[in-house]
Amino acid sequence: xxxxxxxxxxxxxxxxxxxxxxxxxxxxxxxxxxxxxxxxxxxxxxxxxxxxxxxxxxxxxxxxxxxxxxxxxxxxxxxxxxxxxxxxxxxxxxxxxxxxxxxxxxxxxxxxxxxxxxxxxxxxxxxxxxxxxxxxxxxxxxxxxxxxxxxxxxxxxxxxxxxxxxxxxxxxxxxxxxxxxxxxxxxxxxxxxxxxxxxxxxxxxxxxxxxxxxxxxxxxxxxxxxxxxxxxxxxxxxxxxxxxxxxxxxxxxxxxxxxxxxxxxxxxxxxxxxxxxxxxxxxxxxxxxxxxxxxxxxxxxxxxxxxxxxxxxxxxxxxxxxxxxxxxxxxxxxxxxxxxxxxxxxxxxxxxxxxxxxxxxxxxxxxxxxxxxxxxxxxxxxxxxxxxxxxxxxxxxxxxxxxxxx
Amino acid sequence: xxxxxxxxxxxxxxxxxxxxxxxxxxxxxxxxxxxxxxxxxxxxxxxxxxxxxxxxxxxxxxxxxxxxxxxxxxxxxxxxxxxxxxxxxxxxxxxxxxxxxxxxxxxxxxxxxxxxxxxxxxxxxxxxxxxxxxx
Numbered sequence: 001x002x003x004x005x006x007x008x009x010x011x012x013x014x015x016x017x018x019x020x021x022x023x024x025x026x027x028x029x030x031x032x033x034x035x036x037x038x039x040x041x042x043x044x045x046x047x048x049x050x051x052x053x054x055x056x057x058x059x060x061x062x063x064x065x066x067x068x069x070x071x072x073x074x075x076x077x078x079x080x081x082x083x084x085x086x087x088x089x090x091x092x093x094x095x096x097x098x099x100x101x102x103x104x105x106x107x108x109x110x111x112x113x114x115x116x117x118x119x120x121x122x123x124x125x126x127x128x129x130x131x132x133x134x135x136x137x138x139x140x141x142x143x144x145x146x147x148x149x150x151x152x153x154x155x156x157x158x159x160x161x162x163x164x165x166x167x168x169x170x171x172x173x174x175x176x177x178x179x180x181x182x183x184x185x186x187x188x189x190x191x192x193x194x195x196x197x198x199x200x201x202x203x204x205x206x207x208x209x210x211x212x213x214x215x216x217x218x219x220x221x222x223x224x225x226x227x228x229x230x231x232x233x234x235x236x237x238x239x240x241x242x243x244x245x246x247x248x249x250x251x252x253x254x255x256x257x258x259x260x261x262x263x264x265x266x267x268x269x270x271x272x273x274x275x276x277x278x279x280x281x282x283x284x285x286x287x288x289x290x291x292x293x294x295x296x297x298x299x300x301x302x303x304x305x306x307x308x309x310x311x312x313x314x315x316x317x318x319x320x321x322x323x324x325x326x327x328x329x330x331x332x333x334x335x336x337x338x339x340x341x342x343x344x345x346x347x348x349x350x351x352x353x354x355x356x357x358x359x360x361x362x363x364x365x366x367x368x369x370x371x372x373x374x375x376x377x378x379x380x381x382x383x384x385x386x387x388x389x390x391x392x393x394x395x396x397x398x399x400x401x402x403x404x405x406x
Numbered sequence: 407x408x409x410x411x412x413x414x415x416x417x418x419x420x421x422x423x424x425x426x427x428x429x430x431x432x433x434x435x436x437x438x439x440x441x442x443x444x445x446x447x448x449x450x451x452x453x454x455x456x457x458x459x460x461x462x463x464x465x466x467x468x469x470x471x472x473x474x475x476x477x478x479x480x481x482x483x484x485x486x487x488x489x490x491x492x493x494x495x496x497x498x499x500x501x502x503x504x505x506x507x508x509x510x511x512x513x514x515x516x517x518x519x520x521x522x523x524x525x526x527x528x529x530x531x532x533x534x535x536x537x538x539x540x541x
Contacts, residue, residue, distance in 0.1 A: 343469035345443060349411060349525070362444040375444050375467050404412060405470060 003298045009385045011036040022355025025390040030173055030334055030381030031359050032223045033204055035287070039227055042068075042286035043279050053275055055252055069278050072285025073268070079288035080218065080235055081209040088241075088271045089281045092232035093200045093221035094123040097167075099234055099271060100196060100217055101127035103244040108164055110136030115158055115166045115193070117142040117150040118371050121173055122364040124198045128167070138162075144371060148175030148324040155187040163193045167217075170202040174363045174377065175324030176307075176334035178202070185214050194240070200224055204383065205303065205332055206296035207288075216240060222280060226383075227287035231280035234271070241267035248273035299384045303333040306382050306391050310335045313395035317402060323377050333382035336363070339398060341406045344376040347398060350405070351378075354397035356390070411522060412470065415515040420473040425480025429463045436538035440531055445472055447535040457487045457540075464535075469528050471519060476532040478512045488540040495533050502526050 009015055012034045017024050026034060050064030057063070070084070077084040090096040105128075114128050118141050128139050140158050143151045150168060159166070166188040171178050181197065188195050196217035199208070203220035210218055217240070222231035236244075246253055246264055250273035255263035264270045308328060314320045319340030325331045339347050348360035361376040362369045369376060380394055432450035439446050445468030452461040462483045464476040475498070482494060494513070501509035503520040516529050 343472075345445075345469040345525070345528070346412070346471075349522070361442070366444065369444065375446075405417065 003295050003302070003384075005302070005385070005387060009387070011038070012385050013037065015385060019355040019357075020353050022353075022393070023389070025354070025356040025386075025393040027380045027382065027386065027390055027394055028357045028359050029204065029383040029386075030201060030224070030379060032229070033226045033383050034385070035226055035228070035283075036290055038290045039283045039286045043228060043283040046279050046282045051279075054278055055269075065278055068282045068285075069276070072281045072283075075285035075288045076233055079203075079207050079292060080233075081207070081211055082235055085268060086235055086238055086241065088234040088236070088268045089276050089284075090219075090232045090234055090271075091230060091277065093198065093219050093224075094127075094232070096219035096232045096234035097123050097196075097198065098127045099247045100167075100219070100236070101131045103247045103271070104165070104194075104217075104240065105131040105135065105137070106245055107243065108135060108137050111138065111162055113138045113140055113160060113163045115140045115142065115163050115168075115188075117168050118144045118367050119148070119150050119172050119175070119177070120167075120169055120365070120367070121198065121200070122366070123200075124167055124169060125367070137164075141367070142168075144368065147177070147326060148172060148368075148372075149177040149330075150179060152180060152183050152187075155184070159187055159191045159193065161191055163188070163191050165194045165196060167196040168198070170197040170199045170218075171205075171332045171334070172324070173201045173334065173381075174336050174365050174368055174379065176201075176331045176336075177325050178330045178332055180330070181213050181215065201332060201334060201381075206294075206300065207292055210235060222284040222287065225284070225287050226290065227284035228277075228280040231277045231284050233284070238267070241271070244271075246270050246273065250274040252276075294384065303382050303384060303386075304328050306386055306388070307331075307333040307335060309388065309391045310380050310382075310394065313391065314398065317395070317399055319402065319406070320398070323372060323374070335380045335382075336377035337380075338374055338377050339402055342401055344378045346405050347378045347401045350401035351394060351397040354393050354400070356394045356397050358394065411518045411525075413515075413518055415512075416471065416474045416518070419475075419477045419512065419515055420470045422477050422481075423473070424477040425462050425464050425483075426466070426477070427463045428465065429461055432463075434539045436535050438531055438535035438538060440468070440527055442527070443469075445469060445528065445531060447472065447476060447531045449476075449532065449535040449539050451483075451536070451539050453540075458490075459483050459486055459540075462536075464532060466532070468531065469525075471516075471525055471528040472531050475516065475529045478515065479532050479536060481512060483536070488537075491533075491536055491540060495530075495537070498529060498533060502529060 052061035194216040199220040344360040429450035501516040
């Protein structure tokens with residue numbers, strides 16, 4: 001392994017604490033990842049040396065704040081392989097999808113169709129339902145396969161000339177399955193549809209090269225990529241951003257305001273009404289820079305070795321059912337499971353007594369849970385700083401839950 | 407902490423499954439979901455002419471705490487009307503530390519849930535469903 005795990009862990013002060021008498025084993029990274037010193041330092045520097053509003057101030061602190069904010073935009077752009085003017089800072093991933101659903105959605109006509117999937121997070125379902133209520137668009141949903149992937153064999157029959165957008169999860173927050181983007185793009189282009197990917201669970205696992213994906217929109221959240229809460233990113237092709245009307249109105253997003261008429265600022269400013277989450281964006285920029293400094297070949301191998309260890313261990317516990325691909329092929333380090341006869345919240349509660357933090361429940365994916373006839377699953381989601389001890393503590397906790405609660 | 411939470415009395419209540427199932431001819435039924443976790447409780451009641459519970463059954467798709475609570479509630483619900491069930495809710499609230507005073511049986515079993523605020527709604531979901539069924 002060409003990265004030093006101990007040195008990496010040392011960059012995350014929160015990991016050294018004791019929870020319920022045990023070392024913390026943080027395996028809830030899919031909900032929120034922890035934050036390294038580099039991010040904390042960047043936010044602290046802004047708050048202590050440059051805290052001011054951005055864009056319009058002419059004093060020194062405002063200059064510093066604006067420079068740091070735009071520097072963060074450039075870091076995010078470098079992380080995605082795109083140019084800074086195509087990056088919109090939002091309040092989160094959900095906010096980014098809502099922006100697209102409202103703004104791009106306002107360009108759609110009644111009867112136009114959006115193609116989603118049963119694997120989607122509620123944040124990639126509900127904004128489109130709201131759009132449907134507003135404007136009369138129709139929603140279709142691709143089914144899922146038995147191993148928790150989007151069933152792309154259904155693409156030809158579900159794509160129609162009225163399909164204007166295909167919006168799918170890049171990596172599932174429940175099954176860890178990774179999307180075959182190339183196949184989706186080829187099919188969507190054949191009917192002239194745009195493509196959006198929800199990258200919330202993919203972005204935490206290394207830099208992306210969005211131009212090579214040939215998509216139209218990409219969204220992700222700051223807090224899942226080791227950055228602060230309250231910030232997210234929308235990337236979109238510049239010609240789309242140029243055509244899209246504002247989502248929120250207010251300061252910063254205007255060209256000229258009169259009571260008779262108001263004109264809009266060009267993107268990205270058009271979509272950043274009011275004071276943006278400045279410190280959070282700066283922290284996110286630092287997180288993207290920090291991530292770009294890692295050896296992702298080594299990190300990915302490490303994360304997937306932990307995934308295999310978790311899957312092997314869980315399969316050795318009677319009554320465990322893993323919801324997701326059985327191999328490591330085209331999957332990311334998220335492992336969801338059900339333990340027969342024990343409710344997922346009870347599993348998670350017992351794990352907490354072992355110092356193990358996981359997520360339990362429907363994971364904001366109720367259509368998927370309905371499909372598999374499950375109330376919920378327990379989810380282990382892995383980050384670069386996790387180690388074998390984290391996985392082994394989780395396995396010991398699951399065994400204990402099975403013993404005392406069945 | 408969880409070792410204390412899953413004490414024998416709670417586990418025993420859940421495993422007893424008192425009142426688990428459906429009534430063939432319920433007077434009223436109600437279903438409650440917990441939108442945060444997806445847990446679901448459905449309660450059937452058969453009422454006499456004065457509104458008192460003659461029989462009760464519950465279906466729980468939820469955690470052990472929810473199952474234990476439904477079981478405990480079913481074990482003492484017969485013969486009570488809406489006001490009597492509201493009085494039992496106060497017992498549960500006392501167990502959870504939401505009201506002053508000692509909780510009566512069998513709800514004192516839920517005293518360990520005081521420390522786990524995120525799980526208290528699991529205990530209260532069957533009460534909410536029964537309240538709906540009686541309203």
